[in-house]
Amino acid sequence: MxxxxxxxxxxxxxxxxxxxxxxxxxxxxxxxxxxxxxxEFLENLPNLSLQEIGFKVAKxxxxxxxxxxxxxxxxDEVLNFEIPAVKISGNIYSLELFHGPTMAFKDVGARxxxxxxxxxxxxxxxxxxxxxxGDTGSAVASGFFNVTGIEVYILYPKGKVSPxxxxxxxxxxxxxxxxxxxxxxxxxxxxxKQILSDEELNQKFTLxxxxxxxxxxxxxxxxxxxWTFSQLQKLGKPIVFSVPxxxxxxxxxxxxAKKMGLPIHQFIASTNANDVVPNYLETGxxxxxxxxxxxxxxxDVGNPxxxxxxxxxxxxxxxxxxxxxxxxxxxxxxxxxxxxxVKNDFNYTLDPHGAVAYLGLEKYSEKSDEDFVGxxxxxxxxxxxxxxxxxVLKEKIEIPEKLEAFNKKEKQSVEFPTDFELVKxxxxxxHQ
Ligand SMILES: *Cc1c(COP(=O)(O)O)cnc(C)c1O
Numbered sequence: 001m002x003x004x005x006x007x008x009x010x011x012x013x014x015x016x017x018x019x020x021x022x023x024x025x026x027x028x029x030x031x032x033x034x035x036x037x038x039x040e041f042l043e044n045l046p047n048l049s050l051q052e053i054g055f056k057v058a059k060x061x062x063x064x065x066x067x068x069x070x071x072x073x074x075x076d077e078v079l080n081f082e083i084p085a086v087k088i089s090g091n092i093y094s095l096e097l098f099h100g101p102t103m104a105f106k107d108v109g110a111r112x113x114x115x116x117x118x119x120x121x122x123x124x125x126x127x128x129x130x131x132x133x134g135d136t137g138s139a140v141a142s143g144f145f146n147v148t149g150i151e152v153y154i155l156y157p158k159g160k161v162s163p164x165x166x167x168x169x170x171x172x173x174x175x176x177x178x179x180x181x182x183x184x185x186x187x188x189x190x191x192x193k194q195i196l197s198d199e200e201l202n203q204k205f206t207l208x209x210x211x212x213x214x215x216x217x218x219x220x221x222x223x224x225x226x227w228t229f230s231q232l233q234k235l236g237k238p239i240v241f242s243v244p245x246x247x248x249x250x251x252x253x254x255x256x257a258k259k260m261g262l263p264i265h266q267f268i269a270s271t272n273a274n275d276v277v278p279n280y281l282e283t284g285x286x287x288x289x290x291x292x293x294x295x296x297x298x299x300d301v302g303n304p305x306x307x308x309x310x311x312x313x314x315x316x317x318x319x320x321x322x323x324x325x326x327x328x329x330x331x332x333x334x335x336x337x338x339x340x341x342v343k344n345d346f347n348y349t350l351d352p353h354g355a356v357a358y359l360g361l362e363k364y365s366e367k368s369d370e371d372f373v374g375x376x377x378x379x380x381x382x383x384x385x386x387x388x389x390x391x392v393l394k395e396k397i398e399i400p401e402k403l404e405a406f407n408k409k410e411k412q413s414v415e416f417p418t419d420f421e422l423v424k425x426x427x428x429x430x431h432q
Contacts, residue, residue, distance in 0.1 A: 001063050002032040003215065006308045014065050015120045018113070018216045021209030022196050028308050029215045034259040035060035042261055045230040050079050053230065054223040058112075060260070061219050066119060074119070078111040083224050085231045085375060089346045092361060094354065094378040095228055102168055103381035103403060104298075105250065106139035108224065109217035114143030114150075116216045117208065121149065127427070128152045130210035131192040133185035133246070133291075134161045134298040135380060138168035140210045141176045152210070153195075153427070155179045155188040158415065160293065160300075162385060164403060171409035179426075183418035186291050186302055194420045201427060213305050221253030226262055228375055238265035238372045242360035244353040244379055245269045245327075246299030248277065248306040255313055255324065265372060267325045270360030272296045275329035277304065284318045295332045295388045296352040298380065326367075330359045336392045338362075343393055351385050354378040 003017035004010070007027030012020075017029040041056060048056075054075040062071065081099040088094050100107030117126070128150055130140045137154040144152045156169055158180045170178040181188050195201060196209050208214075225241065232239060241264060243251040251269050258264045269277055272294040280286045288303035314320035338355040342348050350358055357376035365374065382389045383399045390397060399407075416423055 001035070001061065003029040004032050006030055006312045014062055014215075018116050018214065019120055019126075019206070019208055021214045022193070026197070028213050028305070030309055030312055031061060031215075034256060037261045039261070042229075042263075045226060046233055048230060050083060050223065050227050050230075051076055053226045054079050054220065057223055057226060057257075057260070058219055066116075070119060074112070074115045078108065078115060078220060079223070081107075083227055085228055086348075088342065088348045088358075091235075091237065091371075091373045092358075093232065093373065093375045094348065094350075095224065095375050096378050097224065098378060098381040098384075100139075101142045101402065102135070102138040103384055103400065104135040104139060105221075105377065105379040106135045107142065108220050109249070110136070110139035110143035110210065112220035113210060113214055113216035114140070114147060118147050118150065121206070123149050124206060125149045126151070126206045126208060128208055128210045129155070129192050129195050131155045131185065131188035132161075132169065133157065133188075133300055134165045135384070136210070136298075137178075138165065141169065141172050144210075145172055145176060146174060150175060152176045153179055155181050155192055155423075157185050157188055158182050160185065160297065162297070162387060164384060164386060164407065167406040167409065167411065168403075170411040170413045171406055173412060178413040179423065180413040180415045181418055182416065184291055185300060187418040189305070191418065191420055191423055195423065195427065198424060201424065204428065218249055218253045218256065218306075218309075221250055222257040222260070225254050225257035225264065229262060232373055232375070235373050238370060239263075240266040240268065240361065240364060240372045240374050242268040242270050242357040242364070242374065242376045244296065244299060244357040244360075244377060245271055245277065246274070246301040246304065248304045248310060250377060250379070251325070252306045252309050252313070255310065258324070259313070265370075266364070268357075268360040268364050269325050269327035270356045271327065271329045272299050272335070272356055273329060273331060274299060274301055276302065277307065278327040278329045281318065281322055281325065281327050294352075295335060295385070296356050298353060299356070326360075326364055328360055328363050330356050334359055339389070339392050349382045349389065349393070349397060350378065351380045351382040352388055353380055354382075
């Protein structure tokens with residue numbers, strides 16, 4: 001299988017696509033075609049484990065680039081936590097993606113990517129650059145922590161992540177460095193892109209990206225769409241996924257799963273006030289905007305990086321987009337009201353991102369008279385957003401031990417203004 005840049009000027013294999021992250025032409029790598037799974041595999045899903053599904057799906061994208069035994073070992077390590085589809089009420093389920101080490105869905109992608117990079121880099125030293133609006137950084141840090149030969153630089157917007165998120169970014173030490181940028185997430189993302197495309201830095205170091213632009217983050221995110229069918233196919237109804245979206249990596253992975261043959265009935269791309277994609281579907285015009293701060297801050301993205309991948313899947317045709325995806329934007333106020341309602345009515349605690357996804361299902365069911373099973377992707381444990389959740393629900397929530405451990409550690413970060421040259425000289429001087 002070849003991997004081709006969305007800007008069509010570069011073609012390579014999976015190893016290079018993963019090690020580079022971003023193509024030289026500035027595009028994102030996509031598989032040359034989406035592999036098709038046999039009907040037999042799809043029918044047999046209820047009899048397979050999450051790890052068996054992961055192996056089969058990953059193998060389709062990776063081919064012979066990694067021996068089966070190594071891939072099996074990686075998959076078993078990556079997927080060593082549960083991903084249950086938990087019933088909230090009636091036909092509404094929460095796919096709890098937050099049972100990994102940092103309690104956010106990004107653990108799945110980051111753990112897989114870290115292990116694939118370690119495998120393909122064959123022990124050669126490498127610098128991984130990751131911009132984060134909150135959860136990516138900690139999942140990436142956790143995935144790469146203590147991996148020999150790999151140094152990780154995490155750029156995060158000062159004052160714009162939650163206190164616990166900040167602890168999860170800045171308390172690792174060792175091969176993980178936290179760069180605290182006086183700017184927005186978009187500034188961090190722009191700096192990361194500049195670093196990755198800087199000629200001098202690329203001559204000195206092997207640089208790579210760990211953002212959702214890396215194809216190794218997307219591949220494993222498609223596993224749990226199949227896994228949902230394994231759990232819920234028995235209900236015998238069409239399955240609708242509502243995906244709380246920021247950079248649209250999670251949703252793009254779902255689109256992969258559907259193109260591979262999984263009979264997903266409908267996708268709902270649920271966003272907060274950062275509404276470029278819902279606007280695009282409505283008007284046909286894609287207009288990037290500066291990001292707005294919301295209570296679902298891991299989705300505060302004004303120019304979603306995976307839009308380019310979706311565009312290539314849909315041949316840049318908005319009507320093709322509309323066939324697969326409904327997209328709605330919700331305010332913080334609606335998000336809060338939903339958290340309260342779902343807690344009161346069904347005794348289920350949603351985090352703000354999951355609440356946005358819940359709203360998406362509600363809105364879709366108002367418009368549709370079908371009898372469907374709605375699955376919201378619950379992308380973070382509510383305790384990751386403890387300040388917001390406690391304020392909204394007006395009650396204390398329990399902090400799991402896994403998260404409490406971060407709170408007890410000391411923050412270590414290096415501060416920068418939004419200035420590429422300063423960040424560059426730091427990388428050049430301090431870390432040869
Ligand atoms: C990153 C993140 C999202 C958005 O996922 P994308 O793949 O960027 O669309 C949603 N919720 C949480 C908790 C996240 O960390």
